[in-house]
Amino acid sequence: MLGGAIGTDAAPTQKRETTDSATGQGFSRRDLVNTYVWTAAGGFFAETTETTDVVSETTSGSYSLSGSVGTSVGTSFQLAGIGISAQLDASVGGGMTATRARGKEATRSFGLNVEVNPARNLQRYDQDRKPVFDQDGQPVKVPGKVDAYRFLSFYLGEDSEHFDSFFHKVVDPTWLANGNDPNAAALRQARQSDRKPPCWRVLHRVTFVSRVLPAVPPAGAPPLEKAMRQVDVESNYELIRRLDPYVKGATTSLPELAEATRSALAAQLPDLLPHAADVTGFLAQYYGVDA
Structure with missing residues (x-):
C-alpha cells in the first residue's frame, strides 16, 4: 500500500499514521423481461430491453510523516580564575503529508437473446x-x-x-x-x-x-369470429394489422385503448363495432395493456 511504497521509518522519533480504505459500490438490474412477436408472414421480431451493469470502485490512502532531531551541548571551565561557560543548541524539524486517490469504473452490457423458428x-x-x-x-x-x-x-x-x-x-x-x-x-x-x-x-x-379461422365458421363459433369472416378477416392477428395504425398510440391504459378501438372500428370496420369489447380484449393481450 502507500506506506510500503514510501518506506519504513528512518529514526525512532519519527511518527507515521496511515489510513487506507477501499470501497466498492455497484448496482446491477439483473431481472430482465423482453417482448417477442412471431408471425407466419413476417417471422420473428424482438423488442429487447437490455440493462447495463456499472461497478465503480474508489481507493484512497493518506500518509503523514513527522520527525525532529534536537541536540544540546554545554561546557564550563575556569581560566586564570575567570569562569567561562558555553551552550550550543541545535534543532531540526520537518513534516510531510501525502494523499493519493484513484477510481475506476467498468461498464458491461447484459441482455437476453432468444431465437425461435416455428414452421411458417x-x-x-x-x-x-x-x-x-x-x-x-x-x-x-x-x-x-x-x-x-x-x-x-x-x-x-x-x-x-x-x-x-x-x-x-x-x-x-x-x-x-x-x-x-x-x-x-x-x-x-x-x-x-x-x-x-x-x-x-x-x-x-x-x-x-x-x-x-375457418372459411365457413361452425354453428357454435363465437359471434366475433363469424363477423370477422363476413368482412374477410381470417384471424385475430389479421385484424390487429388492420387496426394497428389507428390504435398503437393509445396503449397506455385500457380505457384509452377501448376508445381508440371503437373509433377505428367505426371508421374502418363498422360491421365489427358491436363486438368492440371483444376486439379491445385481444388487442390488450397483444399490446400488453393491463386492465
Whole structure:
C-alpha cells in the first residue's frame, strides 16, 4: 500500500499514521423481461430491453510523516580564575503529508437473446401433397394453424426460491428420482436440497395467440369470429394489422385503448363495432395493456 511504497521509518522519533480504505459500490438490474412477436408472414421480431451493469470502485490512502532531531551541548571551565561557560543548541524539524486517490469504473452490457423458428407454412395440401389454391389463385390456409403469437421472456436473478421452483414445479419428480437419463443422473448429483443455493431462472410466457379461422365458421363459433369472416378477416392477428395504425398510440391504459378501438372500428370496420369489447380484449393481450 502507500506506506510500503514510501518506506519504513528512518529514526525512532519519527511518527507515521496511515489510513487506507477501499470501497466498492455497484448496482446491477439483473431481472430482465423482453417482448417477442412471431408471425407466419413476417417471422420473428424482438423488442429487447437490455440493462447495463456499472461497478465503480474508489481507493484512497493518506500518509503523514513527522520527525525532529534536537541536540544540546554545554561546557564550563575556569581560566586564570575567570569562569567561562558555553551552550550550543541545535534543532531540526520537518513534516510531510501525502494523499493519493484513484477510481475506476467498468461498464458491461447484459441482455437476453432468444431465437425461435416455428414452421411458417400455413397452406393446405391435398392427399397427393399438392398445395391447394382458391378460385382467385390464393393459397388456402389450414384452419386452426397459428399465424402469430406474442410472448414474454424473463431472466430472473439469483434467488433460492428459483431452486425450489425448479425441483418442485419444473422437473418431474418421478423422472428425477428413477430416471435412467444421463440428465436425471446429473441433476441428482447437482441437487443440494440442504443448502438451496441461489439460482437464476429463465421462463417464457405466451400472452397472445392467433389462429387461422375457418372459411365457413361452425354453428357454435363465437359471434366475433363469424363477423370477422363476413368482412374477410381470417384471424385475430389479421385484424390487429388492420387496426394497428389507428390504435398503437393509445396503449397506455385500457380505457384509452377501448376508445381508440371503437373509433377505428367505426371508421374502418363498422360491421365489427358491436363486438368492440371483444376486439379491445385481444388487442390488450397483444399490446400488453393491463386492465
